[in-house]
Amino acid sequence: MRKSRTIDISTGLFVLLGMTAILFLVTQITNREFALRTDSYRLQAQFGNVGGLKAGAPVSMAGVTIGRVESIGYDMDLFKAVVTLRIDKRYDEIPNDSDAGILTAGLLGGQYVGITPGGSEETFKDGDRVEFVQDAIVLENLISKYLFNQAREQATGGEVAATQKGELQP
């Protein structure tokens, strides 16, 4: 029965190799942080427009990822998008007047939630709502705002621009 032992060992090695490869692929090349579920707390934020924000998008402070967007819902009474954030328990001293904004990574990257710290002595607790929010910047609005400004400038012959520059008193 010697031959069958060799076969068993070789098969075992093969399966081990395969499993290791799968494990490698799953852990080493993806950006899933597996430890997030266990030690984290929830925050809520209401946005007028979440833009392209998706569940699973990172939540960061000063560029460091401190959590994930857990879910995005819509409140029919408030007419606002309700975003639930999961923050790692390690970062439990965020001032409760901090600002949550929807930012874009890079020029065409995915959107994420950036938290800018405020000055309050008290910190967020599990289940708190973030008061100060900044909606996502929608490109169309930006363009139409720019065009509107241009149109106004044309119409008033440069006065508006000058006013905005502070040279002329309105």
Place this chain on the structure above:
Amino acid sequence: MNPAAAGHALPAANAADVATLRGVDYSVGGKPVFTGLDISIRRGDVTAIMGPSGTGKTTLLRLITGQLRPDAGTVIVDGQDVAGLDSSGLYVLRRKIGMLFQNGALLTDLDVFENVAFPLREHARLPERLVRNIVLTKLHAVGLRGAAGLMPQELSGGMARRVALARAIVMDPQILLYDEPFAGLDPISMGVVLRLIRSLNEALGISSIVVTHDVREVSQIADASYILSDGRVVASGTPEQLREHGSPVVQQFMEGLADGPVRFHYPAPDYRKQLLDRSEVA
């Protein structure tokens, strides 16, 4: 079977028969292989089934094992209608049958010992020592106990066939089927196989059905013979009776004549005409 028909010298079927085929029709792809076939195999006999190549002798064996079902007629083996058996019934039937295939049909990834032990391992949960004893005994009966460790690829044709025979008898079957057991063997191996068929039939008290066209060889050991042609029995009897048989088909077959009812020339247009026909050559 009509005893009055000329040349059918065997008695009518009775309960002592181990296998009976009655009015069996079978065709493959529209072409009839058997038409109204009637055969009775007496218990304890070595029965030879002979006939020219292509008369479906292997098909006959498959009808007996239940691997094929007849289009019409009945096949009764050991008192049971094969066509009426479900898979568990077939399972029981096949454990009573041992079959020796033309090339041995040994499993190529197992050695000789494991090949012979195969039916035991699949069907019975026996302690290893018992398995070993049985296998070695059967191998000894065919004279190959010393070859137990060889692989099938290392065996000669005759040896492979003997191992297959050992495998066929390992479960102590009641019926042994032999499909062309002498094909391609040298005289010595042929003599060995002949002797084994006969002695196993006596020693194990079984019935053997040998499908072959080696007339001279099988005549030495057969108790009863059938000659098939065109899908039906054309003659039956003991080897002596067949030798004296009047029918030209039987005569041509038994004597090995080049021309007779089975023509030498394949159907072709007129010889002279074809040679002189210029239009065929471009």
Place this chain on the structure above:
Amino acid sequence: MKALVGDLASSLMEFLERLGAMTRFAGAVVAQSPAALLRPRLVVEQVYNTGALSLVIIMTCGLFVGMVLGLQGYELLQRFGSEESLGVGAALSLLKELGPVVTALLFAGRAGTALASELGLMRATDQLSAMEVMAVDPMRRVVVPRFLGGVISMPLLTAVFIAVALYGVQLVGVQFLGVDQGQFWSQMRGAVEFEDVREGLVKGFTFGVACSLIAVFEGYNAQPTAEGVGRATTRTVVISAVVTLVLDYILTAIML
């Protein structure tokens, strides 16, 4: 013209007949699978036969596919000045497409033909018939373990292929061509999602089921002659290749 249409019609009939036969066969194989698992020894032998013995070819080809990908990818990205994205591009293309598909084609060529020719040979030498007469179900003893062996091996082989290929990309990109190692891996980690890995493994598993099924079907139903076995192995490779690519499109469309 009429002959051509007639030919097409009969080919279509033949195709449908084969498809039907394969579906019934597949049903029988799947139905017998749980029973076959009760004989783990047979399945383990077949995992060895289809998987462990294919490792060398999979790893060699994986390495070179990765190296070529590194080379081509670098040259391509250099035109846009984004060499650092080599890791991302290579990882995603390997995970989602290159890995499962190339592994499946290699599998069909090495393991598929082995399965088909083994079963075809058993058919031609009456071994399958002998098993039937010995009241052993050849499906359970010989066919299903081979099928299961292939199904288990394919996803593992796919993973090994992708992992080795990534090493090859890294070897060429970072070691030979000077892409920054940190950027290579961090960009990859930033862009590759768990869903991408899952997509690759699901494809690997599906291709494994398809190619193993085709191989055992062709072998089991081969004509019992030498040409028949040869034809069966050829058909295995051809049909496996076509089915793999068709399934690839379907799966990609579903999963995107």
